[in-house]
Amino acid sequence: MAGLKNVLVVEDDAMIRDLYKMALANADYTVEVADSADELYAKLDRFKPDIMFLDVMLPGTSGLEILKELRTNSELDCQDIKVVVLTNLAQRTVADNAMENGADGYIIKADILPKDLPKVIESLEED
Amino acid sequence: MGDGVKATGKVKPLLRLARMFRLKISAKILIYFLLIALVPLVVVSYVLVTSANNQLLQNASTKQQTIATDLTRRVNNYLANNANLLAYTGRLYSAQDFDAKQIDDSILTLFEQNATLKRVILMTVTKEAGNERKYEVLPNGTIKIENKVLDTSSEILKFLENKPYFISTGRDQDNSPEVGIGIPILKKYGPANDELFNSQGGSADNLSGAIAGYYDISNLWQSVLSTKNDNGAYAYVVDSSGTLVAHPDSGFLDSHQKIDNVQSVRRFLDNDLATTQTISEKNVDVVSTPRKTINNWGVIVQEPVKTIYASINSYIQLAATVGVIAIFLSTIVGIFFSRQLIRPIRELTMGAKRMERGEFDRPINVKTNDELEELADTFNGMAQGIKKLISDLKTNNVRLKFEQIKLNNIISSVSDGVIAVNSKGEILSINPPAAKMIDGNSKTLEGKSITDQFPFKHDEEPFTPDLTNGGIYHYTDLTLAHNSSIIYLDLMVAVLEHPDSDVAAIITLHDQTASRELSFMKLDFVAIAAHELRTPLTVVRGYLDILNTSAAKELSVFNIENLSKAIVGANQLRELINKLLNIARIERGDMEIFIEKLNISKLVRDNVEQHKSMAAQKQQILSYNSNTDSNVYAPADAASIVEVVNNLIGNAMKYNGKGGQIVVSLTAGEKEVRIEVADNGPGVPDDLRERLFTKFYRAERSLISGTRGTGLGLFISKTIIELQNGKIGIEPDKGTGSTFYFTLPIYDPARDDEQVAKKSSGGIRGWFKKRPSS
Numbered sequence: 001m002a003g004l005k006n007v008l009v010v011e012d013d014a015m016i017r018d019l020y021k022m023a024l025a026n027a028d029y030t031v032e033v034a035d036s037a038d039e040l041y042a043k044l045d046r047f048k049p050d051i052m053f054l055d056v057m058l059p060g061t062s063g064l065e066i067l068k069e070l071r072t073n074s075e076l077d078c079q080d081i082k083v084v085v086l087t088n089l090a091q092r093t094v095a096d097n098a099m100e101n102g103a104d105g106y107i108i109k110a111d112i113l114p115k116d117l118p119k120v121i122e123s124l125e126e127d
Numbered sequence: 128m129g130d131g132v133k134a135t136g137k138v139k140p141l142l143r144l145a146r147m148f149r150l151k152i153s154a155k156i157l158i159y160f161l162l163i164a165l166v167p168l169v170v171v172s173y174v175l176v177t178s179a180n181n182q183l184l185q186n187a188s189t190k191q192q193t194i195a196t197d198l199t200r201r202v203n204n205y206l207a208n209n210a211n212l213l214a215y216t217g218r219l220y221s222a223q224d225f226d227a228k229q230i231d232d233s234i235l236t237l238f239e240q241n242a243t244l245k246r247v248i249l250m251t252v253t254k255e256a257g258n259e260r261k262y263e264v265l266p267n268g269t270i271k272i273e274n275k276v277l278d279t280s281s282e283i284l285k286f287l288e289n290k291p292y293f294i295s296t297g298r299d300q301d302n303s304p305e306v307g308i309g310i311p312i313l314k315k316y317g318p319a320n321d322e323l324f325n326s327q328g329g330s331a332d333n334l335s336g337a338i339a340g341y342y343d344i345s346n347l348w349q350s351v352l353s354t355k356n357d358n359g360a361y362a363y364v365v366d367s368s369g370t371l372v373a374h375p376d377s378g379f380l381d382s383h384q385k386i387d388n389v390q391s392v393r394r395f396l397d398n399d400l401a402t403t404q405t406i407s408e409k410n411v412d413v414v415s416t417p418r419k420t421i422n423n424w425g426v427i428v429q430e431p432v433k434t435i436y437a438s439i440n441s442y443i444q445l446a447a448t449v450g451v452i453a454i455f456l457s458t459i460v461g462i463f464f465s466r467q468l469i470r471p472i473r474e475l476t477m478g479a480k481r482m483e484r485g486e487f488d489r490p491i492n493v494k495t496n497d498e499l500e501e502l503a504d505t506f507n508g509m510a511q512g513i514k515k516l517i518s519d520l521k522t523n524n525v526r527l528k529f530e531q532i533k534l535n536n537i538i539s540s541v542s543d544g545v546i547a548v549n550s551k552g553e554i555l556s557i558n559p560p561a562a563k564m565i566d567g568n569s570k571t572l573e574g575k576s577i578t579d580q581f582p583f584k585h586d587e588e589p590f591t592p593d594l595t596n597g598g599i600y601h602y603t604d605l606t607l608a609h610n611s612s613i614i615y616l617d618l619m620v621a622v623l624e625h626p627d628s629d630v631a632a633i634i635t636l637h638d639q640t641a642s643r644e645l646s647f648m649k650l651d652f653v654a655i656a657a658h659e660l661r662t663p664l665t666v667v668r669g670y671l672d673i674l675n676t677s678a679a680k681e682l683s684v685f686n687i688e689n690l691s692k693a694i695v696g697a698n699q700l701r702e703l704i705n706k707l708l709n710i711a712r713i714e715r716g717d718m719e720i721f722i723e724k725l726n727i728s729k730l731v732r733d734n735v736e737q738h739k740s741m742a743a744q745k746q747q748i749l750s751y752n753s754n755t756d757s758n759v760y761a762p763a764d765a766a767s768i769v770e771v772v773n774n775l776i777g778n779a780m781k782y783n784g785k786g787g788q789i790v791v792s793l794t795a796g797e798k799e800v801r802i803e804v805a806d807n808g809p810g811v812p813d814d815l816r817e818r819l820f821t822k823f824y825r826a827e828r829s830l831i832s833g834t835r836g837t838g839l840g841l842f843i844s845k846t847i848i849e850l851q852n853g854k855i856g857i858e859p860d861k862g863t864g865s866t867f868y869f870t871l872p873i874y875d876p877a878r879d880d881e882q883v884a885k886k887s888s889g890g891i892r893g894w895f896k897k898r899p900s901s
Contacts, residue, residue, distance in 0.1 A: 013662055019669035088661035089654070093717065099897045110661035110701055111893025114669045115676065120894050 004121050008049035009033045010040050012058050023114035037061035051082040071102035082124050153465035160461035164453040172446035179439055187435045188402040191416040195428040198351050198362050199418040205347050210292055210308045217312040217338040234262050243343045250277050251336040287311040287337050294422045296372050309339040348373045360430035367423035369396055391415040395425040471499040487514040544636035549629045552577050561636055565609050583607055594632045597624030615639040653711045657704045668697045706839045713846050720764035720850050724874050728759040734772045735791050746785045753793040759800050760874035767847040774840040775804040775867050783808035799870045807864040820845040
């Protein structure tokens, strides 16, 4: 499944969101961003991502709930896209929980550098 | 079992007997004294009496024999004299052929010579007729002579045929005893001889008559029968057929004729003439001596045994008197001695009774200068000891009561639950906080089983503290479910070594629920704080990285250096936060690792390479060596192992000075791989080694040398390595710096393939890709 070009970053922290968007755009990905569940669902009407970076801590609806929705709601047409969960939470159980619910991986935001995000996408393209 | 019952059944009556004879000491002493006095007395008396008896018997026998012989001789003499005179007269008559005048004269001479001769009968016989001439002394003293025809068949004559004499006994008309002596008169005499009675027997043809004299033998018998000695010895006479001839008891003589069945007479008849004890004619025990007269009469001398031994009575009386005196004296002496002996014993008994009543002040006063005094002294010493003991006990009792009150106050006031139980696990006492844990009441819980009332659990398993072995035991992480809530408890169980009361153990229940919650809150706070810190850190690192990307084109050398310092600081901040998060995870017990087939040799080698530039900056030499060129795999979590290696190399560099050497070596064994980080720095003092791997420890000297660090690294490393079945430690100090090491098991596909986690990092820090599920 090569050619994951359309990337959607769902992150409520504006600066992180900008950093990720910048890094991905620099690597020639088509990047859209959303800061909440509402905006995400609105974006999905006109943008079909190949891969989604999804923060677990979002105002209102949590990333995990969104993930479940994506994987179960066929109307959203996102059941097959790659989803990478973003977290800074201490407990790895959160990430495990995400993977059990259909995430393809997770990122500790404090540990990763934005410029490595393309490598993450590439590692997913290998499958 | 049956035997035992039998045995006791036998013993009981014995005991009763023993108790019956449990005499007082005084009685025993008396008995001893009596025995001592009487035994020799009895023995001596017995010996004396026995020998005296023998002596008396001997004396009596000798006397009897003398008397018997004497009496017999007297009888013999009397009979022989008279018989000889008659025989002489008879011969005279035969020779003179019946000259009547001469015969009468000689017979009258016989009367003159012997006053006891009462009559004489002279019998003559021829073929045709016989004549009898009778001479008789009349009461007036004259002698009457009368003749009468003799019956030829005269008894006397027939009796005298072929016999030298006859002697008969009888009584005259005055009932006086008389004896008749008959002598045959022969036609022709043989040669004269000196045989008995000087006479001869003759055939009927040769017999021409007979002469018989009748004598009053009252005097003889009187002299014989009146013979008595001091012991009451007397004599009587029987003839050869056992018929009584003479007896001192005339009444007895009248009423008895033949007494041959009497034992003493029988012996005489059997010709046994020895002196022996026998039974008399009057059926009395006697000592008798029989003697035989010439005419075969028996003179039996006898005396009652009783009288022979009569003198012994005086001996016995004497002995009895002495015995009574001895009993009296020994009783008095015995009582005196027993008093002497018992007085101190009684004093001791009284003293012991005083002690029983609790009076210890009056000592026992015994001055016998012997074992009893020693005993009394011991008693007095014991009394003093007991007195002191009692006073100590009283003091201790007061102290104990005070302690008890204090303890009760403490127990009821402490917030921890305290339960005292006996060896069966029954609650003896419980304070309100303990009772409150199960919403119980202190009073109603007493006596109930602690296991029933407090169903402790450890790791979901029921838990009962061991109350059998003395000591103090700590049990942690116990739970107690009650009313849908769970209480977390630590238990301290003090089991008494030698329970001198009912209390076998004291159980202290320390409620950890609140502090556990607090601890979790703290950890949650750390986690949240770390999370909150991470977000801005992410931003800072992100923008610093962007800046760094274009730094070479846009920044001055000075600012490039400043930027790289900012990046180092940001990275340090990130490591710090990660460590804090790891600690929180360890504390909560949810530190997780993701086991994969890790190329440990590559990981270590790469890590050394990454640190080389930093080592160069500190002018340190960092090198790597291994005992193998091939890859070494371990079932391990890459991210956490990186953290451990970073930590060990980082520490080595941190604590080593300029020009220091750091050698990282990997040794692959059959079962495990060992990684060592050795430096030639100052080393670690012995007293600090044990604490190195504990939380927040930093070698004190690090403060001096100004190095920084959280002190958490080694603690986290230890947790990580142990979670992955490895070991971590420090080699003993060899004076050449310090050597830290850790080990991991060698990867074993058969064992480890199963558990390899489903995630891999793909080499990008912070990125965890889901492994395709197989």
